[in-house]
Amino acid sequence: MQPNSNETLWWQRGVIYQIYPRSFKDNNNDGIGDLKGVITKLDYLSELGIDTLWLSPIYPSPMADFGYDVSDYCDINPMFGTLADFDTLIKEAHQRGLYVIIDFVPNHSSDQHPWFVESRSSRNNPKRNWYFWEDPKEDGSLPNNWLSVFGGPAWEWDETTQQYYLHSFLKEQPDLNWRNPEVKQAMFDAIQFWLERDVDGFRIDVAHYIMKDPHLSDNPPNLEKTIGFKPMGEYDSQLHVNDIGHRDIHVVMREFRALLDRYSTSRPRFSVGEIHIFDWAKWATYYGEKLDELHMPFNFGFIGAAWNPQAFQKVIEGVEGALPQGAWPNYVLGNHDEHRIASRIGPESARTAMMLLLTLRGTPTIYYGDEIGMHDVDIPPELEQDPWGKNVQGIGVGRDPERTPMQWDTTPNAGFSAPGVQTWLPVADDYTEINVASQRNDPNSTLTFSRRLLALRRATPALHAGKYSTVQQANGQCLVYLREYQGEQWLVALNFSSEAQDLHLPINQGGQIVLSTRLDREESVNPNSLHLRGNEGCIIKLADN
Structure with missing residues (x-):
């Protein structure tokens, strides 16, 4: 599919930026981020060049799983603020041309609900x-x-x-019975509550979990020991065919979509679902046969892929090949449940990964702090907060390292909280080097790179809406692809290796490097003889044929 860029919708053109509210900006200096803190940073987000804020859960909650155990679906946790603060956030975001989607947690409530x-x-x-x-x-x-x-x-x-x-998760998170029509109605009423407050859409937590086998049949053993994109301990001993993803889920998704569509007369409302499925044909069923279910099921293929061009090409082509006609793809490098991209592959490669993310067809999602190169923080056991890390030890599933406070400046606590405040998780030791203020005016910083890349994507229909095609070439260390739109051609060449690579591409016309991950190249080049330095990515505008 090659849509007209003018006809693509806001959620197709735009970039989603995930905010973990506890960790973004602490306005009242209690060590925990809040909605007023987010409001104070809307200008930063607008200048960064993102389009949509995704807020992780902000509902009242005992916080057994940091807000994914909801005790009231129609209010704001006082820790984060008030409904009035939320209304202000929506209004202020919309005034800046930003959209806001919120987490919705339908599979389970808190045991205190x-x-x-x-x-x-x-x-x-x-x-x-x-x-x-x-x-x-x-x-x-x-x-x-x-x-x-x-x-x-x-x-x-x-x-x-x-x-x-x-309880599919903590014992404090009992699963709701979506086969009971009263449950479904109560949850749809909650969705309407937020739509009436003018939210632009929802990220649906573990969307594929909410319908189980009605007979509660046992799961069969996982004899081949296949895993998803990361090991999950004892959970991997079964094939989860009866506790997850029963076919009736698609009925619920169609009803949910119909509700959203009723509120889409003034502007389209949007849904994206957390779907941990890596069989792309099965994953794609969550769009709906008539594109009448989720607008997008999240695609987590990049998170588990080894850092090599073959693995990433396999994900891209698998996703593109599985999409129903007219469906819109999406990509993500990280989130609040996954180790940060800079820690997984290193800071230099993380820039290359960001260039990949923002030059593919579809909607990208950026995790807060990735735009400045934040990395995981080692959390000592006595400061560990995440129940998953405490319950399942020794295999690295703890999620605290990627949830640490946003690094705004060089003051103590990195400008997240006032100096002297005990933050809910410790701030990274190197915050004086990796922070927004230090990078804002540095022409070679990761923030400058991110802003330039986001601006180029927004200004270039070929990069956000054009046709994607892999360029077949002999160098096994590089991924090269074309983006084409209305006769305009852009070439993206990415070196996954720390060693320099020379490419000889089957492309006849010359081109101009518009952006390099090193931020120091804007020369004319010949794709027949293209030199990439270690971990370098380049975006090249090809000359007209």
């Missing part, structure tokens, strides 16, 4: 069937063999009512 408090109070209350309650098997064992992502069985015994309840 009034719904679950009532549900567990007896066996015969109106909310009992809002969750999954089951007797033990006759031999006294668990209802089935399902496992929690966060370690151990997915069933927790309730002494009061003498039954088990299901």
Whole structure:
């Protein structure tokens, strides 16, 4: 598909920027980021060149899983501010031409949510069937063999009512029963609450989890020991065919999309789902046969890919090949659950990865701080916060390292909180070198590179809406591709190696380097003889044929 750039929608043209609110900007100096802090940084985000803010959960929550255990779907956690603050954020963002999407957590609530408090109070209350309650098997064992992502069985015994309840994640996160129409209506009412407050869309947390096998059948063993994109311990011992992704999920997604579409008369509202599926044909079903489900299922293929051109080319071509006609692709390098790209592949390669992300067809998502080259921070055990890291130890699933405070300037606490405040997670030791203020006016900084790259993408229809095609060439260390739009051709050449590479590309016309990851090349070049330094990427405007 090659859409007319003028006909692409805001969420297709734009770049999503994920904000983890706890870690972005602390306005009231309690060590935790908040909505007023985000508001103070809207001008920065506008200048950066992103288009859409995605806010991780800001709902009232006991914070067993840092907001993904929701105790009220229609309010703001006082830790982050008030509904009035949220309304101000929406208004101020829209005034700057920015869009706002929020996390929505439909698979499970908090065990402190009034719904679950009532549900567990007896066996015969109106909310009992809002969750999954089951007797033990006759031999006294668990209802089935399902496992929690966060370690151990997915069933927790309730002494009061003498039954088990299901939790795909923490025991403090009981799964909601979406086969109960009252549950579905309550959740859709919550979505409408935020649409009425003028949000532009939703990121749906673990969207493929919400419909399970109605018979609660056991999962079969994972005999071939296949894993997703990272090892998850005991959870990998099963094939998750009955606890995740039952076909009825597509019915719910169509109903959810219809609700969004009813609010899309003034401007399109948008949905993106967290879908950890790497069989691209199966992944693509979440767009819907008639493109009537999610606008986009998140594509996490790059996160698990080895840093080599063959692995990344395989993801790109797999995704492009699986897309239904008219569907829009997307790419992401990191988020609040994954180690930062600069730590996974190194700071120089991270620039090359950013160039890749922002020159592919589709909607890219940037994680806060990646634009300045933030990296993971080693968290000592006594300061560890993440329950996943505490429950499943020894395989590196803890998520604290990538959630540390945003580094704004060289003052103590990096300008995230006032000096002397105990921040919820420690600030990186090298914040005096890696921060917004130090990089803002440095012509060679990662922030300058990110801003120039974002500006080029926005100004160049070929880079955000044009046709993608891989350039077949002999150098196994480089990925090269063309972006074409209305006769205009752009060449992107990326060196995945730390060694210099010489490319001899089957391209006849000359070109001009418009941007290098080194920020020091803008010369004319001949693609038949193109030299790339180690870890260098170049965007080249080809001459007209």
